[in-house]
Amino acid sequence: MFKTTLQNLLPRQGDPRKFAQQGISLQGLVPIASLSRMVDAIEESAGEIQVDLVFGLSEEKKKIVTGYAKANVSLICQRCLSPVTVLVESNISLGIVWDEEHALALPEYLDPWIVGEGAADLYEMIEEEMLLSLPAVAYHQESCIDSKLLVSGTPVEVKQEKNPFQVLEQLKSSPK
Numbered sequence: 001m002f003k004t005t006l007q008n009l010l011p012r013q014g015d016p017r018k019f020a021q022q023g024i025s026l027q028g029l030v031p032i033a034s035l036s037r038m039v040d041a042i043e044e045s046a047g048e049i050q051v052d053l054v055f056g057l058s059e060e061k062k063k064i065v066t067g068y069a070k071a072n073v074s075l076i077c078q079r080c081l082s083p084v085t086v087l088v089e090s091n092i093s094l095g096i097v098w099d100e101e102h103a104l105a106l107p108e109y110l111d112p113w114i115v116g117e118g119a120a121d122l123y124e125m126i127e128e129e130m131l132l133s134l135p136a137v138a139y140h141q142e143s144c145i146d147s148k149l150l151v152s153g154t155p156v157e158v159k160q161e162k163n164p165f166q167v168l169e170q171l172k173s174s175p176k
């Protein structure tokens with residue numbers, strides 16, 4: 001793994017409307033540890049989210065940002081309850097709007113990104129998109145539970161409460 005340097009970090013603050021007017025592209029990394037809700041939702045806060053954003057105008061002349069965010073994140077396998085690394089990839093397609101009302105006017109393929117005047121927190125937007133893309137449940141690809149059972153030894157035998165002979169015996173010995 002390579003080290004995160006200041007050069008390849010995505011800037012945290014930026015004016016999305018200005019970016020859209022200027023047709024700016026941004027590539028960079030977002031450290032997972034800097035996103036508290038993301039940290040809460042996953043097992044390991046190490047690593048980075050790889051982000052590629054293109055700001056611009058849609059056919060309808062709406063200010064938009066498109067691109068992707070992706071990261072390997074550590075989740076809990078719901079079969080064996082140990083960590084499993086999952087690639088989470090989020091396709092970003094957002095219309096930059098002032099409020100809910102403007103959000104309703106967006107074409108269907110755009111989700112709203114509600115932004116006030118001036119600079120916005122790009123990391124917050126990335127975090128939101130990544131949280132929406134986290135799988136509800138994660139599993140190892142291999143049959144992890146089988147290999148665990150093999151390691152722990154012989155499977156437990158289920159004992160019968162009473163065998164039929166014992167029942168017969170009891171019937172014989174019962175008083176007439």
Ligand SMILES: [Zn+2]
Pocket residue numbers: 077078079080081082084139140144145
């Ligand atoms: Zn597993």
